[in-house]
Structures are given as C-alpha cells and as structure tokens.
Amino acid sequence: MKLPTKEKWLWLVPLIAVLLLWEFTAGYVIKNPLMLPRFSAVIFSIYALRNVLIADTLISLLHFGIGLALAFAAALPLAIGMGWSRNIFKAIDPIIEILRPIPPLAWIPIAMIWFHLTHYAAGFIIFIGAFFPILIDSYTGFRDVPKVLVETGKVLGCISDKKQIKYIAFPYALPSIATGTRVGMGVGWMCVVAAEMFGVSDSGLGYRLFQKFYFLHQMDYVVAYMLVLGLVALCLDRLFRHFVEDKLFKWKKGIVK
Amino acid sequence: MNHKLEIRNLTKTFSTEEGEMGALEDINIEVTPAEFLCIIGPSGCGKTTLLRMVAGLDHPSSGEIILDGKEVKGPSPDRGMVFQEFSLFPWRTVLKNVEFGLEIKGVGGKARGEIAEKYIELVGLQGFENHYPYELSGGMKQRVAIARALATEPAILLMDEPFGSVDAQTRNVLQEELLEIWKRTKKTILFVTHSVDEAVYLADRVAVMSARPGCLVKCLAVNIPRPRKRTSLEANEFREKLLMLLSLERSKACISV
Numbered sequence: 001m002k003l004p005t006k007e008k009w010l011w012l013v014p015l016i017a018v019l020l021l022w023e024f025t026a027g028y029v030i031k032n033p034l035m036l037p038r039f040s041a042v043i044f045s046i047y048a049l050r051n052v053l054i055a056d057t058l059i060s061l062l063h064f065g066i067g068l069a070l071a072f073a074a075a076l077p078l079a080i081g082m083g084w085s086r087n088i089f090k091a092i093d094p095i096i097e098i099l100r101p102i103p104p105l106a107w108i109p110i111a112m113i114w115f116h117l118t119h120y121a122a123g124f125i126i127f128i129g130a131f132f133p134i135l136i137d138s139y140t141g142f143r144d145v146p147k148v149l150v151e152t153g154k155v156l157g158c159i160s161d162k163k164q165i166k167y168i169a170f171p172y173a174l175p176s177i178a179t180g181t182r183v184g185m186g187v188g189w190m191c192v193v194a195a196e197m198f199g200v201s202d203s204g205l206g207y208r209l210f211q212k213f214y215f216l217h218q219m220d221y222v223v224a225y226m227l228v229l230g231l232v233a234l235c236l237d238r239l240f241r242h243f244v245e246d247k248l249f250k251w252k253k254g255i256v257k
Numbered sequence: 258m259n260h261k262l263e264i265r266n267l268t269k270t271f272s273t274e275e276g277e278m279g280a281l282e283d284i285n286i287e288v289t290p291a292e293f294l295c296i297i298g299p300s301g302c303g304k305t306t307l308l309r310m311v312a313g314l315d316h317p318s319s320g321e322i323i324l325d326g327k328e329v330k331g332p333s334p335d336r337g338m339v340f341q342e343f344s345l346f347p348w349r350t351v352l353k354n355v356e357f358g359l360e361i362k363g364v365g366g367k368a369r370g371e372i373a374e375k376y377i378e379l380v381g382l383q384g385f386e387n388h389y390p391y392e393l394s395g396g397m398k399q400r401v402a403i404a405r406a407l408a409t410e411p412a413i414l415l416m417d418e419p420f421g422s423v424d425a426q427t428r429n430v431l432q433e434e435l436l437e438i439w440k441r442t443k444k445t446i447l448f449v450t451h452s453v454d455e456a457v458y459l460a461d462r463v464a465v466m467s468a469r470p471g472c473l474v475k476c477l478a479v480n481i482p483r484p485r486k487r488t489s490l491e492a493n494e495f496r497e498k499l500l501m502l503l504s505l506e507r508s509k510a511c512i513s514v
Binding site for chain 2: 146148149151152153154155156157158159163167168171172174250251252
C-alpha cells in the first residue's frame with residue numbers, strides 16, 4: 001500500500017511534539033537535571049559517549065546473540081516434539097510449566113556460579129528469557145496443523161513422520177515460530193540489560209548504565225543509554241520483520257502489500 | 258470382467274464411550290475401470306468413512322479393499338483424493354501445490370514442472386501458476402486440488418463431496434469440467450455426495466447407502482446418455498427414484514433413533 005507523502009510523515013508530528021514537551025518541561029518546569037535531564041543534553045551525551053557506547057552495544061549484542069541462538073536451537077526441536085506428539089507434550093509440559101514462571105533474573109546466581117563473569121553468564125539469562133516464548137509459540141504452530149493438510153500429505157506420499165514434519169508441519173508452523181522468535185527477542189533484550197545491570201557481566205549497555213552512570217548520578221548519561229537500548233531493540237525488531245516476516249510469508253493474507 | 262476396485266465384506270465399527278458403534282456393515286462394491294461411481298446416502302451413513310478407507314486413511318474392522326489386485330493397507334499416491342474442505346497448502350503457489358506429490362516422489366525439477374503444467378491446463382488454470390491459494394476462489398481451489406490429485410497419476414480418484422463448499426452455479430460448472438477431465442484421463446472415479454442432482458448428472462452408477470450403520474441398499478446404473486441435461490425427463494425420473502430410496506432410509510433412521 002502506498003500512502004500519500006503527507007500521511008507517510010504524519011508519525012513525525014506527535015514524536016516531535018513529545019520531544020519538545022520533554023525539552024521544555026525539563027528546562028523550564030522541573031529545572032533539575034538529576035530528576036529529568038533535557039533532551040538536548042541527552043543527545044549531547046550520546047555524542048560524547050559515542051566510542052564507549054558502540055563498544056557497549058556490541059558487547060550487549062554479543063550476549064543477546066549467544067542467548068537467542070541457544071534458545072532457538074534448544075526450543076525448536078522440543079517444539080517439534082511437543083507439537084507433533086501428544087505423548088511428548090504430556091511428558092514435558094509439566095516441567096516446562098514449572099520452570100516457565102521463574103523470572104529470568106532469578107537465575108542470575110546460578111548463572112554466576114556456573115559461568116562466572118563471562119559472556120556466557122549473560123547469554124544464559126537471555127537464553128532463559130527467550131526460550132519459553134519461542135518454545136510455546138512454535139509448538140502451538142506444530143500442534144495446530146489442520147488434519148486435512150496432514151491427510152492430503154499422506155495421500156500424496158508423505159507417509160513417515162519425518163516427511164510430514166518437513167513438508168507440512170514445518171512450513172505451516174513457520175509463522176508461529178517467527179512470532180515466538182520475535183517475542184523471544186523482545187524478552188531477551190530486556191534480559192540483556194537486567195542481566196548486565198545485576199552484575200552477570202562487567203561490560204555492556206546495562207552494566208555501564210547501572211553500575212557506572214547511575215552510581216555517579218550522571219542522569220543525562222543514564223537516559224542516553226536508555227534511548228540507545230530502545231533504539232537498538234527497535235532496529236532488531238524492524239530488521240527481523242523486514243528480512244524474515246515480509247520475505248517468508250508472502251502467502252499469508254494481510255502481510256502482503 | 259476385471260475389476261479396478263473391489264470392496265469385500267467391509268465392516269467398520271468405532272469404539273465410543275457407550276461401546277461399539279457400527280459405522281459400516283458388510284459393504285460389497287465392485288468398480289470397473291474408468292467407471293464413475295457416486296456414493297450417496299443420508300448424512301452420517303458412513304460414506305465418507307468408506308472413501309477414507311479406500312484412501313487408506315482409516316482402517317477397516319474387517320473385510321478388504323482390493324485395488325488392481327492388491328490389498329489396500331495404507332495411504333499411497335496411487336489413490337488420489339480430493340477433500341471437501343479446502344486442502345491446498347497455503348504456503349505453496351498453485352504450481353507448487355500441483356507439484357507436491359511429484360516432489361515427494363523425487364521427480365526432478367524440470368519434469369515435475371512439465372507434468373504439473375499439463376494438469377494445470379487440464380483444469381483450466383493456466384496463468385495462475387504463481388498465485389497463492391488465498392488469491393483463488395473456492396471453485397479454483399478445488400480445481401487445483403483435482404490437478405494435484407491427478408498429477409501423481411493415481412489408479413483411482415477419490416472425491417469426498419469436493420464441490421460441497423462452493424456455490425450452486427460454480428458447482429454446475431465444476432461438474433461439467435470434471436466430466437470432461439474424466440473423459441480425457443479415463444480415470445476411475447469414486448465420488449461421495451449428498452446431492453441427488455450431482456449423482457444423477459455425473460455417475461455411471463449410483464450406490465445408495467442406508468443410515469447408520471451404513472450398508473449398501475442398492476446400486477443403480479444411470480442409463481442416461483451423455484451429455485446429460487439436468488432438466489430432462491429421464492434425469493427427473495431417476496432423481497425421483499433416488500429421492501424415494503433416500504427418504505425411505507431417512508425415515509428408518511428416525512425410527513431407530
């Protein structure tokens with residue numbers, strides 16, 4: 001769908017309004033940079049911090065990458081089993097449901113003891129955060145494959161489970177796997193910050209934000225890092241949508257433009 | 258005379274909470290090569306179950322199904338099936354749907370495309386090869402399903418109320434096209450329907466089934482020359498005969514309930 005130029009840029013209006021409101025409120029109403037630094041001050045901070053900021057972002061992305069890759073690699077085979085076989089589901093679901101409500105941050109002590117102060121410790125927390133959304137959305141996809149599609153496959157020669165999964169269940173479940181991965185990425189990114197904040201790591205965006213800037217009450221730096229955290233997550237999500245969802249799911253009504 | 262398909266003493270019972278329930282009782286049908294046989298009966302008479310057993314998707318409790326001298330043990334691409342529900346793989350284009358059975362069989366890319374193209378033309382969908390199922394009307398979807406079932410060159414084509422979910426006008430067109438396809442491919446067709454009109458228009462013979470537990474009441478040859486006129490006197494007389502038989506069966510069913 002093509003929007004006229006005017007509508008295309010409409011989103012900028014409220015955004016600029018909010019930024020102006022922020023600048024004005026911080027500068028002329030609150031007048032205390034500790035309570036609320038000005039938007040302009042935050043932008044200058046981002047510029048001032050650019051070198052360390054890029055290094056920290058890369059470290060956090062490394063943690064994120066480790067955790068997400070492991071979560072995906074572990075969740076997908078399990079999801080196929082749980083979605084495809086009623087018995088595997090019955091056997092594993094109780095364990096999953098006991099582990100799932102434990103907040104990822106509660107795993108921090110375990111992560112520290114197991115992996116010490118390495119990137120893997122932070123990666124582990126992200127793994128815990130991203131694993132469950134990926135698992136649950138994916139197995140729902142495999143479980144909900146319409147019977148008629150499976151039977152059509154059988155009649156056309158997909159006799160073994162392996163073939164039915166490869167040719168029918170997997171393509172059918174792909175959108176669910178993608179949704180789970182997207183949700184998992186969101187949760188994972190939140191875990192990055194929290195894990196680094198609470199000292200699973202001695203570097204990264206979350207570490208610097210909390211352990212360095214906050215302890216020195218450099219609030220303009222803190223807010224600068226907050227903005228970066230949001231923007232990185234936004235970029236990750238957009239990239240995923242652009243490269244995975246839009247490319248892969250042309251066959252789904254509603255996504256097609 | 259050689260039979261294409263023989264159904265001998267076929268009985269099917271389902272186990273339910275209230276005990277064994279008879280679905281089909283002692284069915285005997287012989288189908289000659291290139292015959293168009295319609296199976297008709299009140300709803301719940303087990304006509305779909307009968308077809309599914311020929312497809313190998315359900316297993317008989319006793320009796321046997323013999324196709325080309327070999328007993329049917331399970332699903333196989335030598336029996337093509339068209340379901341009542343729309344059963345196209347939504348993530349595959351028309352061409353890829355039609356190619357599916359060949360792909361599973363291991364037919365190479367180029368030969369596969371040529372065969373698929375032939376059947377797409379047979380159902381009159383040339384030009385739609387790269388469309389996804391959501392872009393097609395109900396009638397077109399069923400045409401693709403027919404092409405897909407035929408592409409593996411099955412010995413027999415099984416159709417389970419394939420035009421049940423398209424509108425009445427489209428249905429008439431599809432029936433005409435199916436007769437044309439039948440004439441050109443000389444397939445043996447087993448066609449389940451609840452529509453008397455459909456049976457009279459299409460079939461060489463009509464097998465009338467009784468209400469549950471379903472058994473074969475009568476096999477009637479439709480001796481009306483083709484092309485048939487839906488409103489001709491002979492067609493009407495035959496329709497009358499079928500309706501009488503069916504209402505008799507329905508009234509029996511009501512008493513037994």
